[in-house]
Every structure is written in C-alpha cells, then in structure tokens.
Amino acid sequence: MNIAVVGTGYVGLVTGVSLSEIGHQVTCIDIDADKIEKMKKGISPIYEPGLSELMAKNIEEKRLFFTTKHEEGFSTADVIYIAVGTPENEDGSANLTYVEVVALKISELVTKNTIVVIKSTVPVGTNDLIQELINNHKRTDVTIEVVSNPEFLKEGSAIYDSFHGDRIVIGARSEQAAHIIEEINKPFGVPVYKTDIRSAEMIKYAANAFLATKISFINEIANICERVNADVEEVAKGIGMDQRIGNKFLKAGIGYGGSCFPKDTKALLKIAGYVEYDFELLKGVVTVNKNQQELLLQKLKNRFDSLQGKRIAVLGLAFKPNTDDMREAASIVITEELVKQGAQVVAYDPISMENAKKLLVSSIIYVNSVEEAIQNADVALILTEWDEIKYMNLDLFKTMKTPIVFDGRNCFELDSLKDSMIEYHSIGRPVITREMTNALI
Missing domain, CATH: 1.10.1040.10 (N-(1-d-carboxylethyl)-l-norvaline Dehydrogenase; domain 2)
Incomplete structure (x- = not known):
C-alpha cells in the first residue's frame, strides 16, 4: 500500500521505516530540508539501534522515500500518517498546532478517498477535532476518515518493539477503516485491538x-x-x-x-x-x-560539607541507555546544581554528548571515556545505566582521587563491591563504606 508519513521525529521515522520494511511504499515528509537530504542518504537524525540499517536497506530497495513536499507524498497515498510533535504547553497541556497544520495541508491537497492515521500522542477528543477540521476545509468531495493508532515504542528498542509489540491499538468510526489499518499492520504479526476513537486516545x-x-x-x-x-x-x-x-x-x-x-x-x-x-x-x-531526580544531590550534600572545588565525574547523560535523547534527563537538573555548588563537572556519555552540549551548562568538561572521566575525580555519579558502565571493571574506580560512587541507577550488585575499598551509595540499598569488607548483608 502507498503510505505517507508526515513528521520524521522519533515516532514518524521509526513508523515509516518499519512500514517500508514490511513491504509498503512509504514517503516520509518533513519541512526540514537539511534533515531530508541526510535521510535520503540513509543518515538517521536520531540514534536508535537498527534504524540506520533498515533505512539504508529500504531506500536501496526503493520502498522508502523522503521529501519536503506534502503534495509529492500525498499524491499517491492511500493512507496518511500524522506523526508530528505535540510539545508541552506551559500549563502542561499538549500543543496541537503541528497536527492542525498537517490536517489543513491534507484538506488542501488530498483529491481522493484517504484514511488519515493520527500516530502522534494527542488528548482525548483530538481525532474528532481533526476530523471536523478536515471536513470543514477540504476542497473536493472526497471521503477522508481519521483513525487513531497510538504508538507504544520504547526509545532504545523502538525497532524491536515495532515487530514484537504487545498490541496495535486501532480506534475508528467505521469497521472498514479499522480493517484497512489492521491489514496494513498485519505483517508485523502483533495482536490488534480495535476500539472506538476516544478509548484508543485514552x-x-x-x-x-x-x-x-x-x-x-x-x-x-x-x-x-x-x-x-x-x-x-x-x-x-x-x-x-x-x-x-x-x-x-x-x-x-x-x-x-x-x-x-x-x-x-x-x-x-x-x-x-x-x-x-x-x-x-x-x-x-x-x-x-x-x-x-534531585535525590543524588541530596545524598551528596549529606555526605560532604561542600562541593566547592570538587572534581565530579558524571557517567551517562541521556535519560536512558541506547538513545541520544536528553529530554527531561536527570543529568540536566543534577549537573546544573553541581556547577552552582562550585564543583568541576567532567561528563561522559557514549552517544548523547553532542545533544547534551546544547542543553547543559557551558562549563562542563566532556571526555571520551569512562576512564578519562573518573581519573583523579573526587566523586563519580552514575546517571545512565549504559552497558559499558554496568559491566565496567570496578578496579577503575581506584584511579579516582577518592573512590566514592553515587549510583543513581543501581548498576552494581552489592556483593560485587565486597573488599573493593569503594564507598558506594545507591538507591534504596545500604551504603557500602570503604571500611566494610565482610559486613554486607
């Protein structure tokens, strides 16, 4: 089936690539020309395991295309997915501006019967609003039906989730529209749950x-x-x-x-x-x-009279492993406060440092390895449970000026710290002091 996907953020790009992988002709649309040019070359704008490989494969097999022109994507599309952002307004509500802009584009350009699938996360009632918006502005006598099909992807495993999800939820007014979207998704082999539109949104x-x-x-x-x-x-x-x-x-x-x-x-x-x-x-x-998110800061303040002048290694910056996403990451709050307290912050993350530099305070020092980050550090903070941190040789902490570790992700088993001479603070577990050799409970 011919499919257009509007928006090439996390949801849109993963959706488009995955649909092309199961055999559909997919055109991804985005207004960012530089981003589109990179994606045409198989360069993913986001880090997600397996995504770049599937992009390159389906571009080569001529099932996946990218454009800045809505009319180019819509002209042959049987189904149009809306996967643009719904950022948070100042009051916490969802901003639907981008969704509404796409709906108006659809009204203006679509000239044949089409199903519009809202993939973006939207408040209950939005599909009805978009249906009304399209009906009020469409220029030709065509049937355009809006269907809710929310995404349930986890960053860091989104490609895997596409093919091994727990369910695909479809909310539609008509059984025919629901059946078409079910058929589109059938090759994924994931159970389909069909319901009404507002229940799907909820x-x-x-x-x-x-x-x-x-x-x-x-x-x-x-x-x-x-x-x-x-x-x-x-x-x-x-x-x-x-x-x-x-x-x-x-x-x-x-x-x-x-x-x-x-x-x-x-x-x-x-x-x-x-x-x-x-x-x-x-x-x-x-x-x-x-x-x-502020718990480690409190633990540090309880442990030290002052952080002024202390060299603090921050291991992991992304909000979770296997992604470069810094949105709402604990590292933002923690590093800002450390700098305010007069600490020298040395940070390492295997993937997200470029994104981090755009958000974190400018005085942070970025290095290229765990080893470099903790060298001569007074304290190490673990904020993201990357595998290379979880499975690191604990003896490396002995290269610190003082081997004191505050682990915000409970990366290490307490037994592994026995006889390590490392002072170890974690979440919801007893503190291990350097004096403890055989006193673990």
Missing part, C-alpha cells in the same frame, strides 16, 4: 501514566528501604514475581525522563482537569519523580 495516556506510576511507586519504596535497612532490589524481585504486578518498570533509580512519561502524565492531568476531575494519584506520581 489507552495511550493511561498506559504511560500507569508505567510512570510503577516507577514512582518503587522509588518511594526505595526511599523507605533506605530508612529501614532493606534492599529495594530484593523487594522488587519479590513483588515482581506476583503475576498481578509483574517485574517490569520496578527498577528503582533517579526517576523517569524522556519525551513521553513527563509530558504525557502532565497532559493527562490537564485532560482530567478539563472534566473537573482531581487526579490526586497522578499528581503524586509527578511530584515523586521531580523529587527523585
């Missing part, structure tokens, strides 16, 4: 809010564990064995970040507010996460 927000709730919950349990001398890793394993709870999203740390959870939880709070419902639980989730 499913996306409810799913992300629930996962964010699990993260904030285990972080609250971690904070209690520290006070009662329990180990949150053991607690998480124990409760995760209960099939009603499950073991995913129970990793204690310094909170969630990225483009979805922070934005979507706040947007859902606004949706609740519009219907005069006070979503107290979700308010707590957001507050807990904000506090959790």
Whole structure:
C-alpha cells in the first residue's frame, strides 16, 4: 500500500521505516530540508539501534522515500500518517498546532478517498477535532476518515518493539477503516485491538501514566528501604514475581525522563482537569519523580560539607541507555546544581554528548571515556545505566582521587563491591563504606 508519513521525529521515522520494511511504499515528509537530504542518504537524525540499517536497506530497495513536499507524498497515498510533535504547553497541556497544520495541508491537497492515521500522542477528543477540521476545509468531495493508532515504542528498542509489540491499538468510526489499518499492520504479526476513537486516545495516556506510576511507586519504596535497612532490589524481585504486578518498570533509580512519561502524565492531568476531575494519584506520581531526580544531590550534600572545588565525574547523560535523547534527563537538573555548588563537572556519555552540549551548562568538561572521566575525580555519579558502565571493571574506580560512587541507577550488585575499598551509595540499598569488607548483608 502507498503510505505517507508526515513528521520524521522519533515516532514518524521509526513508523515509516518499519512500514517500508514490511513491504509498503512509504514517503516520509518533513519541512526540514537539511534533515531530508541526510535521510535520503540513509543518515538517521536520531540514534536508535537498527534504524540506520533498515533505512539504508529500504531506500536501496526503493520502498522508502523522503521529501519536503506534502503534495509529492500525498499524491499517491492511500493512507496518511500524522506523526508530528505535540510539545508541552506551559500549563502542561499538549500543543496541537503541528497536527492542525498537517490536517489543513491534507484538506488542501488530498483529491481522493484517504484514511488519515493520527500516530502522534494527542488528548482525548483530538481525532474528532481533526476530523471536523478536515471536513470543514477540504476542497473536493472526497471521503477522508481519521483513525487513531497510538504508538507504544520504547526509545532504545523502538525497532524491536515495532515487530514484537504487545498490541496495535486501532480506534475508528467505521469497521472498514479499522480493517484497512489492521491489514496494513498485519505483517508485523502483533495482536490488534480495535476500539472506538476516544478509548484508543485514552489507552495511550493511561498506559504511560500507569508505567510512570510503577516507577514512582518503587522509588518511594526505595526511599523507605533506605530508612529501614532493606534492599529495594530484593523487594522488587519479590513483588515482581506476583503475576498481578509483574517485574517490569520496578527498577528503582533517579526517576523517569524522556519525551513521553513527563509530558504525557502532565497532559493527562490537564485532560482530567478539563472534566473537573482531581487526579490526586497522578499528581503524586509527578511530584515523586521531580523529587527523585534531585535525590543524588541530596545524598551528596549529606555526605560532604561542600562541593566547592570538587572534581565530579558524571557517567551517562541521556535519560536512558541506547538513545541520544536528553529530554527531561536527570543529568540536566543534577549537573546544573553541581556547577552552582562550585564543583568541576567532567561528563561522559557514549552517544548523547553532542545533544547534551546544547542543553547543559557551558562549563562542563566532556571526555571520551569512562576512564578519562573518573581519573583523579573526587566523586563519580552514575546517571545512565549504559552497558559499558554496568559491566565496567570496578578496579577503575581506584584511579579516582577518592573512590566514592553515587549510583543513581543501581548498576552494581552489592556483593560485587565486597573488599573493593569503594564507598558506594545507591538507591534504596545500604551504603557500602570503604571500611566494610565482610559486613554486607
């Protein structure tokens, strides 16, 4: 089938490439000419494992195309996916400007019956709004039906998720439109759940809010564990064995970040507010996460009288591993405060340093390896659980001026630190001091 995808951000590009991989003719549209030229050469503007390889393959096999011209993409399209950004407004609501602009373009240019699929994360009622907008502005007597098909991709495993997802949600007014979108996605081999449009819109927000709730919950349990001398890793394993709870999203740390959870939880709070419902639980989730991002700073302040002049190595900057995404990353808040406190910050991330330089304070020193970052450092902070950090040789910490580690992602088993002479602070677990040799519980 001929498909146009408007927007080549994270969702749009992964969607377009994945659809081309299962055999569809896909034209990706973006107004950024430089970005389009790079993508025509198979150069991905984002880091995502496996994405560049699939781009190059499908460009070569002439199933994947890129253009800045909407009319070029729309002229042969049977289905148009809207995958533009819905950034957060100052009040936490979703900004639908880009979605509406694309809808008006569709109204202006589409000259045959077409299905419009909204892939962007949008508030409940948006599909109805876009349907009305298109109907009121279309220039020809054609049928354009809007369908909700929210994405459930995880950054760092988005290509894998496309082919191994838990479900594909389709919200449509007509069975025919739902069937067409189901057929488009059939080669993925992922279960399809068809429902009404507003329920499909809500499913996306409810799913992300629930996962964010699990993260904030285990972080609250971690904070209690520290006070009662329990180990949150053991607690998480124990409760995760209960099939009603499950073991995913129970990793204690310094909170969630990225483009979805922070934005979507706040947007859902606004949706609740519009219907005069006070979503107290979700308010707590957001507050807990904000506090959790500052937890390592509090631990540092409790450990040291002053950070003035201390050389602090920051290991990991992206909000999670296997992505270069810095949106809502804990490193933004933490490094800014460290610099304010007079520390010298030396940072390393295997992928996201170029993006980090655009967001973090200018005085940060960037280096090319973990080894270089921790050399002669007074303290090391772990903010992203990259594999090269999780599996590093712990003896490297002995090259620090003082081997003191604050691990915001619980990368290391406590037993592995036995006899290491490393002072180790983690989340929801007992502190390991250099004097402890055989006292681990």
